[in-house]
Amino acid sequence: MTEIRNIVILTGAGISAESGIATFRGPGGLLEGHRVEDVCTPEALAYDPVLVHRFYDLRRAALREVEPNAAHRALARLDEAWSGELLIVTQNVDDLHDRAGAQRVLHMHGELLSALCAACGTREAWVASLPPGSVCGACRAPALRPDIVFFGEMPFQMERIEAALATCDLFVSIGTSGAVYPAAGFVQTAGWHGARTLEMNLDPSMGSVHFEETRIGAAGNLVPAWVEEILAQN
Numbered sequence: 268m269t270e271i272r273n274i275v276i277l278t279g280a281g282i283s284a285e286s287g288i289a290t291f292r293g294p295g296g297l298l299e300g301h302r303v304e305d306v307c308t309p310e311a312l313a314y315d316p317v318l319v320h321r322f323y324d325l326r327r328a329a330l331r332e333v334e335p336n337a338a339h340r341a342l343a344r345l346d347e348a349w350s351g352e353l354l355i356v357t358q359n360v361d362d363l364h365d366r367a368g369a370q371r372v373l374h375m376h377g378e379l380l381s382a383l384c385a386a387c388g389t390r391e392a393w394v395a396s397l398p399p400g401s402v403c404g405a406c407r408a409p410a411l412r413p414d415i416v417f418f419g420e421m422p423f424q425m426e427r428i429e430a431a432l433a434t435c436d437l438f439v440s441i442g443t444s445g446a447v448y449p450a451a452g453f454v455q456t457a458g459w460h461g462a463r464t465l466e467m468n469l470d471p472s473m474g475s476v477h478f479e480e481t482r483i484g485a486a487g488n489l490v491p492a493w494v495e496e497i498l499a500q501n
């Protein structure tokens with residue numbers, strides 16, 4: 268068996284479920300009765316920016332009530348201890364990996380606590396109240412929007428992710444249904460380049476067939492155990 272040096276970890280809503288954040292496609296899903304088209308698309312932002320901002324304001328408020336769980340903490344411990352390459356690519360817009368202390372985190376679908384200027388691309392912290400049309404601190408355009416990748420938009424930093432997938436020895440997916448591309452295709456990309464592939468999820472996912480190994484269970488149990496395993500060979 269080849270030695271593992273470079274690891275890419277993909278996380279989805281399931282890793283934050285035990286912190287109390289609803290997943291997208293489970294019962295009582297995150298969209299809270301809204302249609303995706305009404306709150307998660309560039310067209311929605313243009314047509315009803317007040318509704319879109321209110322939706323993300325509520326999610327931001329909910330984020331203040333939750334804490335990282337054992338799975339986030341275990342990945343932060345791995346990040347600190349792992350001497351090889353490691354990249355935690357998260358589809359989650361919460362900050363629970365960051366709050367747990369992980370450093371090598373890439374938010375491919377954006378971040379609730381960040382604002383993005385649609386005019387110049389500058390990011391700034393999302394302060395208490397940023398109504399639609401708030402002015403960018405860098406270019407002064409009234410164009411600040413949630414720093415969230417909507418349906419139909421390209422996820423952030425795809426080149427960096429593709430490069431990491433092409434060179435990793437192990438690809439691990441945690442708590443994602445495998446319903447949304449391009450993230451759902453990462454397992455195949457990593458596999459084609461020769462990586463071993465491991466999935467940890469509460470249920471078999473749409474992508475399970477592509478993984479060499481699937482462990483079924485709660486992230487809060489599975490991830491700390493796996494981190495102990497992988498660190499034992501570091």
Ligand code: APR
Pocket residue numbers: 278279280281282284285290291292293358359376441442443444445446447467468469470471472484485486487
């Ligand atoms: N531990 C592990 N897995 C869990 C847990 C848990 N405690 N609870 C739920 N899960 C699993 C579910 O079984 C499901 O397969 O997490 C997965 C969550 O799937 P989704 O709700 O579809 O979330 P995700 O895969 O992150 O969605 C991807 O879709 O709407 C977009 O941009 C949004 O980033 C999001 C993307």
